[in-house]
Amino acid sequence: MSLLTSPLAVLELACAGLSAVILVSYLAFHPPLVRATKLWLLLGLGVFPIGAAFAGNVQGFEATKQRSFCGSCHVMALHQQDSDDPASGSLAARHARNAMFGDVNCYVCHADYGMFGTVMTKAGGMRHVWLYLTEYRNTPLAEAKKTIRLRAPEAMNGNCMECHSTRDSIWLLVPDHKAALDDVRVGRVSCASEGCHGFAHPFFRPPGERTSG
Amino acid sequence: MTKRRWLDAACVGALAALALMTWQIFDPRVWPVMVAMSLGQVLGTASLAAFAYVVVSDFRAQLRAGRGGIGKKPDGDLQSTTHEAPDPPLASGPEGGS
Numbered sequence: 001m002s003l004l005t006s007p008l009a010v011l012e013l014a015c016a017g018l019s020a021v022i023l024v025s026y027l028a029f030h031p032p033l034v035r036a037t038k039l040w041l042l043l044g045l046g047v048f049p050i051g052a053a054f055a056g057n058v059q060g061f062e063a064t065k066q067r068s069f070c071g072s073c074h075v076m077a078l079h080q081q082d083s084d085d086p087a088s089g090s091l092a093a094r095h096a097r098n099a100m101f102g103d104v105n106c107y108v109c110h111a112d113y114g115m116f117g118t119v120m121t122k123a124g125g126m127r128h129v130w131l132y133l134t135e136y137r138n139t140p141l142a143e144a145k146k147t148i149r150l151r152a153p154e155a156m157n158g159n160c161m162e163c164h165s166t167r168d169s170i171w172l173l174v175p176d177h178k179a180a181l182d183d184v185r186v187g188r189v190s191c192a193s194e195g196c197h198g199f200a201h202p203f204f205r206p207p208g209e210r211t212s213g
Numbered sequence: 214m215t216k217r218r219w220l221d222a223a224c225v226g227a228l229a230a231l232a233l234m235t236w237q238i239f240d241p242r243v244w245p246v247m248v249a250m251s252l253g254q255v256l257g258t259a260s261l262a263a264f265a266y267v268v269v270s271d272f273r274a275q276l277r278a279g280r281g282g283i284g285k286k287p288d289g290d291l292q293s294t295t296h297e298a299p300d301p302p303l304a305s306g307p308e309g310g311s
Binding site: 009012013016019020023024026027030033038041042044045046049050052053056057059060063064066068069072073129 | 216
């Protein structure tokens with residue numbers, strides 16, 4: 001809980017508290033609806049709730065980036081446990097131990113980038129919610145871990161290349177990198193695959209489907 | 214529904230919206246966050262719209278009263294209803310001012 005460290009949470013609580021005081025006072029005393037009452041109600045129904053909504057939405061967006069939030073859906077439990085495990089050697093866990101990724105490593109690796117990256121990622125996340133509610137809610141974890149897959153695995157290299165640009169001279173010194181450069185850049189060869197850097201997460205699918213993490 | 218009831222409903226709706234929006238701060242899991250960012254927003258917006266409806270309709274009644282020469286309070290609030298406005302008077306103070 002980050003109540004004391006998040007100014008947004010404090011702002012939301014302050015706005016909500018002030019608004020609640022005004023609204024409860026109005027409901028309790030029912031003053032004549034004169035101009036002053038209308039102004040107070042404008043604060044209680046408009047200004048403060050809008051402030052609370054703004055702070056709450058930003059705070060909510062931040063909350064949805066947390067690994068614990070991603071792990072709220074049971075089909076993600078194994079992925080979350082793996083990232084939480086300090087002894088795990090998976091790509092996801094190793095990145096989670098990096099301060100640049102930390103508790104938001106799911107989001108950092110799976111987010112869309114660009115000017116509207118957060119909004120587009122969250123809009124896409126609504127599709128996950130829909131699929132979870134309609135298809136995966138009652139799927140046993142044992143079954144889910146074999147069937148869960150990336151929607152667009154070829155696009156994942158782009159996210160890796162946000163940090164590992166493939167243009168660095170040291171990176172290009174690795175013979176495998178140099179040999180597969182074009183394939184890596186267009187996503188034909190996944191960075192997170194057998195023979196390269198290994199799967200990003202624990203992998204349970206049959207060998208024939210072992211194409212990407 | 215009278216304007217007073219509209220306002221009561223707006224206040225109750227806004228309180229519910231604020232409760233939902235505050236819930237996500239203390240419990241940032243999937244459902245609290247999603248409910249806060251959907252139902253909470255809708256309730257809050259509807260409450261503000263109800264308040265705006267009351268204010269605008271009150272203002273229109275005030276204009277009608279002004280045209281008809283029916284008692285108008287110093288701050289612009291209606292003291293009595295017009296023929297077109299069946300709602301009870303909203304201001305009951307002796308002067309109606311703040």
